[in-house]
Amino acid sequence: MEKVDGRLVRGDQTRRAVLRRSVDIASVDGLEGLSIGRLAADLGISKSGLFAHFGSKEELQLATIRAARRIYADTVVTPAFEVEPGLGRVWALSACWLEYSRQRVFPGGCFFQKVSHEYAGREGAVHDALLEVHWEWMKLLEDVVQAAIDRGELTGDAKQLAFDLNAYYEAANFASLLQGDLAGYDQARQAIRTRLESAVVPGTPTPW
Amino acid sequence: MEKVDGRLVRGDQTRRAVLRRSVDIASVDGLEGLSIGRLAADLGISKSGLFAHFGSKEELQLATIRAARRIYADTVVTPAFEVEPGLGRVWALSACWLEYSRQRVFPGGCFFQKVSHEYAGREGAVHDALLEVHWEWMKLLEDVVQAAIDRGELTGDAKQLAFDLNAYYEAANFASLLQGDLAGYDQARQAIRTRLESAVVPGTPTPW
Numbered sequence: 001m002e003k004v005d006g007r008l009v010r011g012d013q014t015r016r017a018v019l020r021r022s023v024d025i026a027s028v029d030g031l032e033g034l035s036i037g038r039l040a041a042d043l044g045i046s047k048s049g050l051f052a053h054f055g056s057k058e059e060l061q062l063a064t065i066r067a068a069r070r071i072y073a074d075t076v077v078t079p080a081f082e083v084e085p086g087l088g089r090v091w092a093l094s095a096c097w098l099e100y101s102r103q104r105v106f107p108g109g110c111f112f113q114k115v116s117h118e119y120a121g122r123e124g125a126v127h128d129a130l131l132e133v134h135w136e137w138m139k140l141l142e143d144v145v146q147a148a149i150d151r152g153e154l155t156g157d158a159k160q161l162a163f164d165l166n167a168y169y170e171a172a173n174f175a176s177l178l179q180g181d182l183a184g185y186d187q188a189r190q191a192i193r194t195r196l197e198s199a200v201v202p203g204t205p206t207p208w
Numbered sequence: 209m210e211k212v213d214g215r216l217v218r219g220d221q222t223r224r225a226v227l228r229r230s231v232d233i234a235s236v237d238g239l240e241g242l243s244i245g246r247l248a249a250d251l252g253i254s255k256s257g258l259f260a261h262f263g264s265k266e267e268l269q270l271a272t273i274r275a276a277r278r279i280y281a282d283t284v285v286t287p288a289f290e291v292e293p294g295l296g297r298v299w300a301l302s303a304c305w306l307e308y309s310r311q312r313v314f315p316g317g318c319f320f321q322k323v324s325h326e327y328a329g330r331e332g333a334v335h336d337a338l339l340e341v342h343w344e345w346m347k348l349l350e351d352v353v354q355a356a357i358d359r360g361e362l363t364g365d366a367k368q369l370a371f372d373l374n375a376y377y378e379a380a381n382f383a384s385l386l387q388g389d390l391a392g393y394d395q396a397r398q399a400i401r402t403r404l405e406s407a408v409v410p411g412t413p414t415p416w
Contacts, residue, residue: 177328
């Protein structure tokens with residue numbers, strides 16, 4: 001068994017605890033709302049201790065984005081990828097996304113929708129990191145659709161279908177927050193189904 | 209000719225100038241970013257003068273929402289309503305929405321998308337005012353679609369079609385801000401057309 005430095009373990013635990021709190025705060029109040037002072041008070045840690053971990057507010061914001069990306073990948077992508085590539089996986093990815101929003105994995109709904117709208121029109125490292133996650137996600141969604149096209153289950157343009165599907169996900173998340181009800185999830189589910197039905201190759205078994 | 213109190217006229221001009229500036233600021237930085245001190249400095253007006261007009265930050269925020277709603281109605285709704293009810297008006301309303309975003313009528317893109325995401329998960333008078341505008345807009349969009357159904361030009365559920373169309377508009381606006389390019393407008397235009405084509409009654413002349 002490898003010998004582990006106790007200070008390193010505690011440091012890592014602290015870092016994880018800070019980031020779990022910071023993704024939750026940012027999903028509700030945005031990344032601008034993150035403050036090292038507030039986090040330190042919340043978690044009963046000294047401000048100097050937090051600075052030792054993150055150095056600056058911007059570093060904390062960037063680490064928060066990376067932590068949220070991991071949670072998003074674990075919640076939305078990993079379970080959908082247990083389904084075989086093809087139409088079934090497109091449907092599973094859509095279902096996992098809507099569940100991720102509905103279950104409030106982050107208390108403020110989709111972390112990335114909240115903070116990407118906050119930083120959409122700005123410049124700098126935080127905007128760039130969010131844009132990178134956005135491209136990564138849109139590429140993944142497009143690849144999942146393309147696999148269904150390559151298998152002869154869907155027809156059409158993968159990039160366009162990915163744009164449409166993502167628009168429904170975002171609209172559902174936004175409606176649930178603003179309206180305070182679940183109606184948007186049913187509307188999004190119906191929209192996804194109608195859109196996929198319009199692209200499905202006749203004879204393909206459908207997962208809905 | 210009616211006698212007009214010069215102070216009232218000047219007061220009204222000041223109010224309009226303040227609100228024109230405040231909708232622009234809020235579209236970029238959000239309604240939380242509005243401050244009476246900053247506006248006063250920007251416009252060379254005394255803080256006490258501004259307080260005389262708006263009383264509190266919340267009253268300024270609510271007046272800003274009303275001013276933005278008027279600009280939105282003038283830019284998106286009024287021109288589309290010059291087109292006869294039916295599929296043509298659905299298409300015109302969609303085109304006006306995309307142009308409103310693309311032309312940056314507000315420098316931060318769609319005012320309502322920016323500030324509604326900011327306040328979606330909160331409570332209070334500002335959230336409630338934004339929810340009211342949201343319902344008003346969704347009802348208008350649904351009515352425009354319903355008129356096309358009533359005229360035998362479209363089939364389907366008007367509420368669902370309104371949800372889908374609005375999702376494309378919002379996705380295009382968001383993409384233009386985050387990505388800094390215009391690709392989302394073409395994708396949204398294609399999505400709108402595909403969605404309407406799937407609902408159009410055969411034989412109906414199409415406006416695209």
